[in-house]
Amino acid sequence: MISVEHVHKVYPTRTGDRVVLDDISFSLGKGEKLGILGRNGAGKSTLIRLVSGAERPTSGSITRSMSVSWPLAFGGAFQNALTGLDNVRFISRIYKQDYRQNIDFVASFTELGLYLREPVRSYSQGMRARLAFAISMIIEFDCYLIDEITAVGDAKFHEKCATELFHKRRDRAMLIISHDAEYVRNHCGKFAVLEDGKLVFYPDFDQAMAAHTHNLHLNAQ
Amino acid sequence: MREILTRYGRHNIGFLWLFVEPMLFTTGVTVLWTLSKSVHGSSLPIVAFALTGYSSVLLWRNMPARCIGAIEPNLALMYHRNVRPIDIFAARLLLEGGGATISFVTLSLFYIYIGWLEPPEDVLTVIEGWVLIGWFGCGLAMLMGALAEKSELVDRLWHPASYIMFPLSGAAFMVDALPPAAQKYILYVPMVNGVEIVREGYFGDHVRVHYDLGYLFAWCVALTLLALTQVADVNRGITPE
Numbered sequence: 001m002i003s004v005e006h007v008h009k010v011y012p013t014r015t016g017d018r019v020v021l022d023d024i025s026f027s028l029g030k031g032e033k034l035g036i037l038g039r040n041g042a043g044k045s046t047l048i049r050l051v052s053g054a055e056r057p058t059s060g061s062i063t064r065s066m067s068v069s070w071p072l073a074f075g076g077a078f079q080n081a082l083t084g085l086d087n088v089r090f091i092s093r094i095y096k097q098d099y100r101q102n103i104d105f106v107a108s109f110t111e112l113g114l115y116l117r118e119p120v121r122s123y124s125q126g127m128r129a130r131l132a133f134a135i136s137m138i139i140e141f142d143c144y145l146i147d148e149i150t151a152v153g154d155a156k157f158h159e160k161c162a163t164e165l166f167h168k169r170r171d172r173a174m175l176i177i178s179h180d181a182e183y184v185r186n187h188c189g190k191f192a193v194l195e196d197g198k199l200v201f202y203p204d205f206d207q208a209m210a211a212h213t214h215n216l217h218l219n220a221q
Numbered sequence: 222m223r224e225i226l227t228r229y230g231r232h233n234i235g236f237l238w239l240f241v242e243p244m245l246f247t248t249g250v251t252v253l254w255t256l257s258k259s260v261h262g263s264s265l266p267i268v269a270f271a272l273t274g275y276s277s278v279l280l281w282r283n284m285p286a287r288c289i290g291a292i293e294p295n296l297a298l299m300y301h302r303n304v305r306p307i308d309i310f311a312a313r314l315l316l317e318g319g320g321a322t323i324s325f326v327t328l329s330l331f332y333i334y335i336g337w338l339e340p341p342e343d344v345l346t347v348i349e350g351w352v353l354i355g356w357f358g359c360g361l362a363m364l365m366g367a368l369a370e371k372s373e374l375v376d377r378l379w380h381p382a383s384y385i386m387f388p389l390s391g392a393a394f395m396v397d398a399l400p401p402a403a404q405k406y407i408l409y410v411p412m413v414n415g416v417e418i419v420r421e422g423y424f425g426d427h428v429r430v431h432y433d434l435g436y437l438f439a440w441c442v443a444l445t446l447l448a449l450t451q452v453a454d455v456n457r458g459i460t461p462e
Contacts, residue, residue, distance in 0.1 A: 011460075049460075053302035056457050070300040078297055094303055 002051060002068065002143060002173075003027040007060035009046055020046050021057075022197030030066065030142065033174045035188030035205075037181060037212040042194045044177040045071070048145045051175060066142035066173065073132070073147040084116040084123075084131050088138070095139045102138040109134040109160065130157060137164050143173040148180075181209055243279045243324035250275045268337045273423050274392035276325040277416045280351070281358035281390075282383050284317045288366030289376050292459070299459055306370075306459065307452050310363050317362075318355050325351070342425025350418030353437055357411055360444030367451035370458075391416035396431040404431060411440040 009021040020043040028034055038044045048071045049055040050062060078087050088106050092099035107116060110130040120128065136144075144165065165174075166187055178184050184191065184205070191208035192201045195215045202208035251271040291309050298304045332338035341347050369375040387393075391413035396404050407413050408431060417432040 049300075052300070054300050055460055068302075070302065079295070080297070091301075094301055 001029050001065045004062050005060055007057040010058045019197050024199045028173050028175060031171055031173055032190060033188045034190045035184030036177045036192050036194055037184060037208060038194035039215055043197060044194055045147055048147050048177055052145050068143045069141040069145050071145045071147045072136040078120050080121040081119055083119055084112060087120060088135060091135050105138055106134040133161055146174060146176045148178055243321055244328055247272060247275045247328055268332055269423055272328055273419050274416060277354050277419060278387060278390055278392045280321040280354050281412055284314055284358040284362035285365040287313045287317050288362040289369040289379055291366050292370050306455055310366055314359050314362055341423045343422045346422030347419050350415050350422060354415035356441045360441055360448050363448035363452055364444060367455045370455045397429045408433060411437050
């Protein structure tokens with residue numbers, strides 16, 4: 001169970017403080033899948049970082065009583081100067097796992113072959129995404145935080161990701177943020193829209209989508 | 222978590238550089254000072270003098286230098302809730318402290334072996350001084366590292382500041398050689414106390430050293446506490462990218 005209570009997040013900017021998240025409260029139980037839609041810059045990624053614990057809220061509290069992943073995005077969470085293998089070792093160690101079997105999994109999932117011995121900074125976007133995803137899968141969590149992980153990569157990669165996440169790990173809780181509405185529709189059971197720092201829940205996808213579309217067009221005017 | 226250390230080992234193939242670099246520095250300075258027969262106000266062997274002085278400088282100077290801007294290249298790692306700025310600092314400090322220590326010990330042994338240097342009179346006192354300087358360096362480094370996250374001024378000012386502090390730090394003189402009026406003031410500089418302790422251990426009764434153990438100790442404690450509060454503060458504001 002993750003419970004988020006009255007969370008505010010304020011970022012200081014040149015033109016004064018900007019409220020990114022304004023009094024957000026929700027909870028996510030075991031096995032629940034929450035999809036959050038929102039425009040670019042609505043604060044989705046911020047929210048997910050707060051939930052993961054990588055960042056602290058300005059006020060309010062977040063309690064985690066199940067193990068929560070770091071935000072799974074297509075980049076990030078790496079040391080770019082190190083090789084793919086070193087990153088696997090590093091992640092295994094900070095989560096106290098044996099890295100040897102993880103390496104095998106990563107090697108077979110990413111199909112990166114010899115590139116695993118090259119520094120991550122020399123990877124292409126797609127290669128990075130594969131590595132990032134594989135590394136995320138080596139540690140088992142009760143809840144996965146997914147931040148646009150499918151934004152890059154080819155169809156085959158998407159397929160593999162879907163098998164790993166939504167098939168093998170069906171029973172886990174997930175918090176998915178995306179602007180890809182279809183993706184959220186297919187994989188989530190609860191829907192919410194983040195706009196102007198407020199998080200609004202909708203009983204079904206269509207209503208959430210309607211609100212999301214409304215927000216998009218509001219912006220276009 | 223301590224395993225983060227291993228990362229640096231692989232940064233480039235030669236992690237030997239870690240201690241070869243300070244060794245080269247120290248040797249260079251030693252040779253220069255020997256050649257120029259620098260006036261250090263006593264009849265001590267110049268090699269030992271340079272070695273103790275310059276190694277100490279490296280110890281307290283390199284740690285802050287490495288901690289300033291340490292967070293940024295590692296921001297991506299902050300995605301993991303159990304990696305915090307303090308871990309990054311700890312990893313770099315251990316590495317830097319270790320490097321300086323290995324360099325100091327290796328050079329001492331080498332110089333003793335080739336006969337340029339007499340073995341230290343009292344190894345324990347040397348270690349005591351060395352540890353205190355190291356501690357001082359750690360506190361200073363974490364403070365500077367944390368402050369540098371808040372304002373880049375710190376980075377800009379650190380370089381001139383560390384150069385100005387170098388001649389004042391006791392590396393190039395013995396306190397005893399100064400006029401008594403100056404002695405009083407120079408001992409307000411914490412590093413001087415540390416270097417003096419190291420030298421007391423090295424030369425024993427051959428020199429008259431001046432230091433205030435309590436004063437240096439108080440500095441270390443104060444710096445560490447201040448640094449930890451600042452690191453905690455930075456911790457709260459960190460935004461992983």
